[in-house]
Amino acid sequence: MKLPRRRPASPKKTAVGGSPEATRAALLQAATAVFVASGYEQARVRDIAERAGANVAAINYHFGSKEALYLEVLRRQASERIERYPLPDPAQSATPEAALQAALTMLLSRLLADDQRGFVPKLLMRELLAPSAALPAMVQDVIAPQFRQLSAVVTALLGPRADAATIQRCTFSLVSQCMFYLFARPLVQTLAPQTYDDGAVARLSAHIAQFSLGALRAQRELLERADA
Amino acid sequence: MKLPRRRPASPKKTAVGGSPEATRAALLQAATAVFVASGYEQARVRDIAERAGANVAAINYHFGSKEALYLEVLRRQASERIERYPLPDPAQSATPEAALQAALTMLLSRLLADDQRGFVPKLLMRELLAPSAALPAMVQDVIAPQFRQLSAVVTALLGPRADAATIQRCTFSLVSQCMFYLFARPLVQTLAPQTYDDGAVARLSAHIAQFSLGALRAQRELLERADA
Amino acid sequence: MKLPRRRPASPKKTAVGGSPEATRAALLQAATAVFVASGYEQARVRDIAERAGANVAAINYHFGSKEALYLEVLRRQASERIERYPLPDPAQSATPEAALQAALTMLLSRLLADDQRGFVPKLLMRELLAPSAALPAMVQDVIAPQFRQLSAVVTALLGPRADAATIQRCTFSLVSQCMFYLFARPLVQTLAPQTYDDGAVARLSAHIAQFSLGALRAQRELLERADA
Amino acid sequence: MKLPRRRPASPKKTAVGGSPEATRAALLQAATAVFVASGYEQARVRDIAERAGANVAAINYHFGSKEALYLEVLRRQASERIERYPLPDPAQSATPEAALQAALTMLLSRLLADDQRGFVPKLLMRELLAPSAALPAMVQDVIAPQFRQLSAVVTALLGPRADAATIQRCTFSLVSQCMFYLFARPLVQTLAPQTYDDGAVARLSAHIAQFSLGALRAQRELLERADA
């Protein structure tokens, strides 16, 4: 005699702009901010929804789940970042030295530039600390190409006698000097407070290039002497 | 699809006999393991209690709160580490080059060695990502001395004409190459899978020393040339 | 451990061309399947809509609510069933015994046959467990006529001395033996696994008829002996 | 600099009697009522907790999950019911006829008795309609023994010539007549309103016994005639 659980009617409140696609975009933007600020686990879907002026259920409607939303955020941010900071073509640099300087500057900019798109480095940092299923794809799409290009420049600088292991280690040495300022930022700030405006980034990349060029030249000499 | 974040691993119950102080110690040990494995937020007090063979309430009874327990863990680990690894005297090395090699080897070992002492680097890494009230003290007590020592070695290698900023950046370049293998481990493993046994650590530190010595010598030449 | 209740099975989309009335029909058909498979409460309107190749909102648009749709399904199924299976005339059987056999066979077929027409018994079963507003009408239209016919056969077999209560109880005894294989199917399958093809149904109804004829003859003797 | 998400302190309210075991018992009792009234899916753990005067979390603390609680309820209820309505020892009946009457009465009482322990039949009914992982165990523990005993009585009544299939079908015929009044209650009430006090149960079981004894005797005659 009963047909239970009739759902009550619910009034409506169009929170976002009104555009059909606006909610999805607002959710993505809010999610990016929250995920960057708190990490995946600590991020609260309610916070994301509120920031976006949308209902919590909208997240599941548009993306399926918190996790899917996270992956979408990562994908979007990575591709956006790549577009904004494209890898310089090494063929356009007159010398390998210039190519190294250009690549390092771009890499450092990618990592430290604190504009609205500075999210990727932070997300990357989080992923490295607490890797999720999204990391492998991220490495493939974002890191590996960059690494390969740097590797090519390093190969040119080390000369024909360099073996693969040496090339790789030297490339790691280059990359590490750049990433350091991202990962160890609190440490750096404690030991030597500094900002990362364009000038600072330029000075830093100049140092790293100078330091590394010296190192690579020395390596080349060592290799050629050992070979002789 | 799931995004499995790390779970506290195995239920390795450290059964407590009944000693009054034993529970406290067991809790600290268990907490260290869990905090390292999962980070502060993801760590579950219930896991810590179970590992320690104690009641959940014991944590709050002994330490007041999860947060207080965390800070206590950090403090203990840091001071223990300092006691166990007193900084070697750079004066004991015949040459600055040898001192650099020795310092780098020790630093890399500390960061990568996966024994029980490996907790501090991991906790440090977590703190750098999500700094808590414990970080400043940790930097002061653990990082800064090490950094000062490396800095002294760098100063010796760069010669009397090096300014403070250059010394600092070069020291960062050194430290960064070592920390890289800790922070970017998932990345390194994806690009070039490797283990970190003693031999590997030795090879790595040899590379970093060689690379950096070349760089520092080049820097010194630049400085002296510029000055002349 | 999971307790998996049935899920609506397969996404067998009944794609709707675009006809105005086609959507309504598709929804009814899909709803019937889903309600039968999952019951009213567990049925999900989204599943129904997907199966029908229609929008979720179409359900409320066409029927007003999930509940109204359910009632409509019940009404349709019952009347369809009545049309398709007009009650056979008992006068067409040579003897009351033959009439009983015929009636039992038909009843059992209706209950156990697993074709599309098998929906009514299952819906009836669900209604008996959790009666809704639709049950009384269902009993009136579907059950009662059948019951009255069986009752007439029983009356013929029990003879003129049978009182109303005895007739009713004996009819219940007949009906119960048939319904048992529907209601207690999981139980029967556990105790004695079996299928319900035409042959099996025939053997079952033969048993029930034989068993019941013996019982009714004995009843008749008792009645006549008591009366004498 | 932050250690986020400090949990707020919470006041206490000892709702139940106060005994340590009381909450668990209260939860079980409340859960039984709610599961019987609504079924597993529709039952709400909040309702259960409120009825028991306990916190929602207490359910998970004591039983692990809603599902585990359900299984526990089923187990408890079944064993309680079995204790209260023990199967009569057929050896204590003077004749097989008396044994049949006794067994049927007990079975019908178990199914229809509407005391506080009338939950099992309802839960059984729900399980038959929407079987869960708990059904097989329920059949094994509650149904099968009863069925075997009835089967023995039937065997005695059918004589030595009865084959296994016949014995089984006849036993089903017996059981079905009893279960009918449980399953088809709404139907029975519509066709012939009645109550199920002790007298009514006695009259019903008398009818079923009489009906079935006649049937079994007829079956026996058939068997012996066919054999001769």
Place this chain on the structure above:
DNA sequence: AATGAATGAGCCTTCATTCAT
């Protein structure tokens, strides 16, 4: 001193329904 039991807040997700188009 130490614990088993209990708590309230909060989380992610699901669902029937409704609104604007």
Place this chain on the structure above:
DNA sequence: GATGAATGAAGGCTCATTCAT
């Protein structure tokens, strides 16, 4: 006439904490 998008209300469960003993 029909739909995609959005909504509020639960729902089951987890967690750090606290109370009574």
